[in-house]
């Protein structure tokens with residue numbers, strides 16, 4: 001067993017000797033997460049909006065003007081009937097509706113803090129969250145301008161905002177985009193790093209010729225592979241928490257579940273990805289081929305994981321195919337733990353399927369790896 | 375261990391339809407420096423890999439240190455040292471780290487590793503360089519270091535695949551003086567080379583062509599029976615398929 005210790009130490013020495021490796025392991029994933037995270041969650045323009053101005057006072061017309069003066073929103077219609085608004089959203093004629101109630105202007109001037117309602121189609125969670133944010137900004141700006149014009153009003157309501165937005169998303173009720181997307185992105189990064197690096201490190205030793213040297217040592221196949229892979233398992237694990245931590249600092253997301261549970265699940269998942277790395281290394285003859293193969297595997301894992309395309313929206317045979325995708329399970333698990341704080345009872349099915357798949361992948365890969373040259 | 379270090383009987387390896395090693399039959403005894411010559415692609419590396427347990431033979435028998443290559447390749451690995459044709463140390467580790475690593479995976483105790491490391495560094499003359507990255511060493515030093523690392527566990531048999539290619543003449547001499555010392559200490563050295571002056575140092579030389587063994591004897595006898603003054607001429611004659619021997623000898 002001490003032989004494994006020497007293998008692991010050597011691997012760590014090599015990893016930390018190359019400065020790029022440290023960057024690849026810990027800095028790049030954080031940057032990628034930020035870029036991807038904002039790319040999939042932000043910058044929504046030209047949201048189609050229905051205006052329901054039931055007040056039709058000077059103030060309410062000012063608000064409507066504020067909404068039409070921005071390229072965030074395109075006003076596509078005026079409609080006061082809530083049922084019609086719902087149908088329009090359903091028919092994709094509009095993504096959102098702004099409802100200004102009767103007597104809004106009068107109540108506002110009396111400092112009664114009247115409600116304005118914003119209805120948003122939650123189907124595209126990103127756009128929904130962002131458009132509510134924009135609407136809030138526009139209304140707040142308008143309210144502050146009002147307060148400056150009428151100092152009396154500001155004085156009365158010094159500590160409470162004149163205008164408060166109470167969000168209610170229609171369909172997909174509590175879908176917040178970053179909360180939903182960022183854990184998914186973390187899974188993707190974790191997968192790439194652990195699979196690619198373990199594959200590359202094995203293929204590189206074969207390419208350079210040192211693997212042949214290792215194969216004539218009395219190291220058993222198990223010791224050789226464990227010694228090569230344990231460092232990547234450990235590093236991927238640390239990286240997982242670095243990225244997870246950074247994500248919570250950078251994005252408005254909160255982890256609702258248990259870290260211990262998530263760690264265990266991540267550990268089980270990493271067996272799969274590192275097993276895939278070994279598999280790739282037994283197929284690829286060069287580092288380029290290993291890169292290409294990793295990319296190929298990655299595309300399959302990613303497209304079939306439910307991150308971008310909900311699995312329920314896929315044709316049946318593709319849905320069945322996703323059952324072979326380990327990322328699908330971990331994606332579901334991390335979202336459950338992250339968003340709902342689900343306990344292990346609820347993750348049981350996904351967990352055993354993921355573990356079974358991981359064990360299979362790992363076993364096949366290890367058996368394919370021979371202590372002989374081909 | 376018995377007096378026979380390596381023995382093969384019709385050892386054959388095919389890659390698809392191509393036969394890289396064709397019915398090789400040799401016996402190498404303990405303490406012998408056994409040279410393996412042959413043009414590029416003759417099958418030397420393939421033969422050595424089979425003997426080291428790295429490659430399964432297609433046919434034939436072979437034992438190394440008394441162990442069968444089919445059944446006991448792991449036992450063979452404990453009894454041999456091997457320097458592959460490509461550089462076999464880690465370029466991005468220091469000299470000291472490389473030795474620690476190989477000593478460790480061969481299962482030596484830390485104290486023994488330390489002791490052998492000092493001896494090796496001393497022998498190669500690398501005292502001041504132990505913290506240097508291996509990639510920064512001149513090739514001659516690298517190869518001597520690689521030889522030492524392959525022998526940390528003190529194996530009775532050592533396989534060297536072109537250990538001196540690309541090495542300058544003086545470093546080659548030093549390398550061969552180590553080989554001679556090893557043989558004198560009872561080690562069996564199995565070495566391939568493209569240098570005919572090195573062939574002269576071997577106790578016996580085998581010459582391969584297209585996977586087949588075409589000559590096997592001491593350098594003196596080979597020169598005598600082919601009527602040439604040096605191994606260079608013997609080799610060229612044999613590899614070019616000239617056969618100067620009288621008919622009945624074939």
Ligand SMILES: Nc1ncnc2c1ncn2[C@@H]1O[C@H](COP(=O)(O)OP(=O)(O)OP(=O)(O)O)[C@@H](O)[C@H]1O
Pocket residue numbers: 374389394412413414415416417418419420421459
């Ligand atoms: N894994 C392999 N698959 C297919 N052919 C191979 C393989 N390994 C070696 N060969 C072929 O077997 C033949 C013998 O190769 P080998 O490496 O044993 O020659 P060699 O005598 O060591 O040559 P060199 O002096 O160039 O090192 C070559 O033609 C080579 O192309």
Ligand SMILES: [Mg+2]
Pocket residue numbers: 418419420459535
């Ligand atoms: Mg060769």
